[in-house]
Amino acid sequence: MTKRGGQASTKPPSGTRDFLPDDVLRRRYVVGVVESVYEQYGFAPIETPAFENLSTLLGKYGEEGDKLLFRLLLRGEALREALGAAEGEVGQADLADLGLRYDLTVPLARVVAQYSALPRFFKRYQIQPVWRADRPGRGRYREFYQCDVDIVGTDSLTAEAEVCAAVVQVLERLGFSELSLRINHRGLLRGMIGRAGIDEAMEQSALVALDKLDKLGADGVTRELAERGVSERAARTLLDLTAGGEEGTGEGSADKLAHLESELSSDPGASALRDVRELWDLLGATPAGKYARFSPELARGLSYYTGPIFEIGVEDLAGSLGGGGRYDELVGMFGKRAVPAVGCSLGLERILLVMHERGMYPPLSAGPQVMVCWFGVAPARALEIGHALRAQGLKVEVYPQQAKLGKQLQYADDPGVRAPLAAIVGEDELERGELTLKHLASGAQQRVALSRAGDLARDWLDSPPSAG
RNA sequence: GUGGGUGUAGCUCAGCUGGUAGAGCACCGGGUUGUGGCCCCGGUUGUCGCGGGUUCAAGUCCCGUCAUCCACCCCA
Numbered sequence: 001m002t003k004r005g006g007q008a009s010t011k012p013p014s015g016t017r018d019f020l021p022d023d024v025l026r027r028r029y030v031v032g033v034v035e036s037v038y039e040q041y042g043f044a045p046i047e048t049p050a051f052e053n054l055s056t057l058l059g060k061y062g063e064e065g066d067k068l069l070f071r072l073l074l075r076g077e078a079l080r081e082a083l084g085a086a087e088g089e090v091g092q093a094d095l096a097d098l099g100l101r102y103d104l105t106v107p108l109a110r111v112v113a114q115y116s117a118l119p120r121f122f123k124r125y126q127i128q129p130v131w132r133a134d135r136p137g138r139g140r141y142r143e144f145y146q147c148d149v150d151i152v153g154t155d156s157l158t159a160e161a162e163v164c165a166a167v168v169q170v171l172e173r174l175g176f177s178e179l180s181l182r183i184n185h186r187g188l189l190r191g192m193i194g195r196a197g198i199d200e201a202m203e204q205s206a207l208v209a210l211d212k213l214d215k216l217g218a219d220g221v222t223r224e225l226a227e228r229g230v231s232e233r234a235a236r237t238l239l240d241l242t243a244g245g246e247e248g249t250g251e252g253s254a255d256k257l258a259h260l261e262s263e264l265s266s267d268p269g270a271s272a273l274r275d276v277r278e279l280w281d282l283l284g285a286t287p288a289g290k291y292a293r294f295s296p297e298l299a300r301g302l303s304y305y306t307g308p309i310f311e312i313g314v315e316d317l318a319g320s321l322g323g324g325g326r327y328d329e330l331v332g333m334f335g336k337r338a339v340p341a342v343g344c345s346l347g348l349e350r351i352l353l354v355m356h357e358r359g360m361y362p363p364l365s366a367g368p369q370v371m372v373c374w375f376g377v378a379p380a381r382a383l384e385i386g387h388a389l390r391a392q393g394l395k396v397e398v399y400p401q402q403a404k405l406g407k408q409l410q411y412a413d414d415p416g417v418r419a420p421l422a423a424i425v426g427e428d429e430l431e432r433g434e435l436t437l438k439h440l441a442s443g444a445q446q447r448v449a450l451s452r453a454g455d456l457a458r459d460w461l462d463s464p465p466s467a468g
Numbered sequence: 469g470u471g472g473g474u475g476u477a478g479c480u481c482a483g484c485u486g487g488u489a490g491a492g493c494a495c496c497g498g499g500u501u502g503u504g505g506c507c508c509c510g511g512u513u514g515u516c517g518c519g520g521g522u523u524c525a526a527g528u529c530c531c532g533u534c535a536u537c538c539a540c541c542c543c544a
Contacts, residue, residue: 014535064542103544134543135469136536146544208542301543319543347544375502409504426502440504 015134015142021416025364027145030174030351031127034147037170041162043125043149048107050129054099060106060330062204062303068132070142071096100131104148105304105327105343112152112341113334122152127348139319139353147322150343155328157279160308163344165286167312167322170346172287175360176314179321181288182295183310185276186325188260189299191269196238198230204303206230210238211299218243242296253280253294260296272307279308304330310344317354322346368397370437370457371412371419375405376427385425385435385450392454396423413440420464421457439465 012018019027035045051072058066074082074095082094101107104126112122127147136142149166151159164181171179189210193203209224216224218239225235241263242256257277264270276294283292291312300309300323307326314321324344332338355361370389374382379402386398397419399408405424412419424436429447437456438445444465448456 011535068542130544132543135541137543138538140543144544322544345544350544373503404500405502406500406504411504413504422503424503428502436502438503443503443505445503 013142015136015140017141017143021366022364025366026352026355026361027348029361029364030348030355031145031147033173034127034170034346034348035125037173038125038147038149038166040169041123041149041166043123043166046108046111046124046126047128048101048104048111048126050131051098051100052107052110054097056110056334057099057102057106060304060333061102062301064301065102065303068134069102070100070131070133072098072100102132103130103302104128104146104345105150105302106330108148108150108152108343109327109330109341110334112331112339113336118152120153123150124152125149139317139347139350141349145348147346147348148324148343149345150341152331152339152341155326155340157275157282157308159342160279160310160326161282161286161288163324163342164283164288164292164310164312167324167344167346168286168288168291171312171321171351174351174355176354179291179312179314180293181283181291181310181312182293182298183276183279183283183308184295184298185272185308186305187272187307188264188269188276188296191264191267191272192238192241192296195241195264195267195269196234198234198238202229206238207299208301210242210297213239213242213297253292256294256296275308300325307342312344312346314354316357317350319350320347321350321354365418367395367417368419369395369461370397370421370423371408371417372396372398372423372425373405373408373412374399374425375402375408377425377430381430382425385423388450389423389453389457392457394454394457409438409440420461423453442466 017023054069054071057069061068073079074097078097079095108124108126112118125148127145129143129145131143134140134142147170149163151163164183168179168181189207190203193200193206198206205228206225209221209228209230212224213221221239222232222235225238226232230238241260243259257273257280260269261273261277264273280292280294283289295311298309298311300311302325304327305325306328309323309325311320311323313319322345324342326340326342328340329338331341372382372386372389374385382398386396389396397417399411403411409422411417412422420440422438422440424438424445429435433450434447435450435453436445436447437453437460439460442465444460446456
């Protein structure tokens with residue numbers, strides 16, 4: 001909504017952000033780590049359009065997801081026709097044909113269905129923004145970046161193990177140490193729901209309630225299930241199935257697995273359970289093993305998952321840092337052959353949020369290394385000095401206008417500039433082909449020939465001089 | 469979409485039971501015409517989120533609205 005009087009708000013739309021230089025620096029640092037780890041695992045980058053045909057997006061994410069899609073209004077004549085032709089009701093389905101992508105998995109599935117010459121096992125990563133017409137909150141935006149890794153073309157559980165290991169290593173390299181990687185299986189959830197005698201129509205609703213076990217505890221979930229129309233008896237059966245071990249520990253996970261294996265030995269859930277067991281063992285051979293936890297209550301919202309699902313998080317964040325799972329039927333939904341696939345996604349802004357709150361960033365800087373401060377000489381001479389220093393490999397800013405020297409030095413040290421060095425150029429220096437290099441933090445300064453300034457600057461940047 | 473809190477200077481905020489809008493920091497100028505950070509002096513900064521109502525008088529009370537934050541819902 002714009003203000004009256006033609007004065008538009010200068011804030012970005014709710015749920016979006018502008019990124020100032022320091023923000024961009026931190027984002028690039030994290031993205032750089034993500035890229036380098038993903039590439040170590042042999043994943044190759046792809047990018048896809050910001051918007052897709054609505055038919056590509058609809059029906060892939062479940063009811064809630066469809067609601068949260070940003071739709072693009074028809075344009076020009078098509079819009080007029082749609083509005084005019086309508087005898088009866090005009091619905092939003094008639095007025096939009098495109099939508100902003102909601103995640104990176106569905107576009108990947110489309111790409112796989114479209115191109116037949118992809119490698120037999122297509123390992124790609126994709127780091128791009130997605131959009132959701134959601135209400136913003138802590139760590140939650142309407143425009144945010146996802147960092148996806150996927151392996152397409154195999155139903156082997158080694159693929160699950162690899163994507164989980166990759167995201168875990170990204171987080172480890174960023175400095176995270178107490179992670180939890182929760183794993184579960186869609187088939188197992190279906191099996192447990194069936195075993196508890198809960199109607200299939202209520203499966204989705206029951207799963208949402210079950211997923212809150214961490215937050216609400218067994219009693220809370222029972223209450224929530226009751227509100228959703230699940231009998232107390234069924235709720236108890238469901239909760240009993242997920243129980244069977246201490247929370248959070250590797251021992252507990254093993255106990256829960258064993259408990260379920262004995263309970264479901266002849267159920268449809270049994271084969272899912274064998275997958276979980278196998279994946280559990282495979283994860284033990286990767287860096288993800290020490291964080292893995294079997295969480296039979298984990299549900300995850302997206303409806304396209306068919307097999308193992310996982311979610312990675314830290315204590316002090318209510319939501320997750322990332323998650324994923326197997327989606328063997330998604331590519332087939334585009335009307336071509338079915339292709340098995342599994343992937344995992346990290347939420348960039350969630351990672352940044354936690355890193356910010358914990359002060360986990362290394363020192364980062366862009367901006368100039370040297371500020372050329374000049375007075376009593378022609379501006380053209382200042383520019384020449386600046387270029388000479390750049391030619392010596394330095395990042396150089398030339399103070400843009402006439403000013404007192406003190407003012408220029410102060411500006412060089414401004415929090416928004418933070419040039420560590422100043423190159424002072426007055427008539428004296430100019431005549432002798434020299435400049436005065438000053439280290440701002442220590443106050444140390446030295447007259448030096450212009451041709452040697454780069455070397456001295458690098459010395460000082462590497463090991464700051466002591467005050468003098 | 470539901471419930472609650474908060475909107476006053478660039479930033480953080482004060483402003484009592486209504487009586488002509490404040491502080492700190494930041495910023496600008498000077499003390500210091502070739503040396504910043506410390507200090508001193510001076511200065512600028514506002515449709516008090518927006519619209520309406522009550523009143524002699526509204527930053528203050530009432531209604532609406534928008535924005536934002538928190539919780540729920542859902543999620544990366």
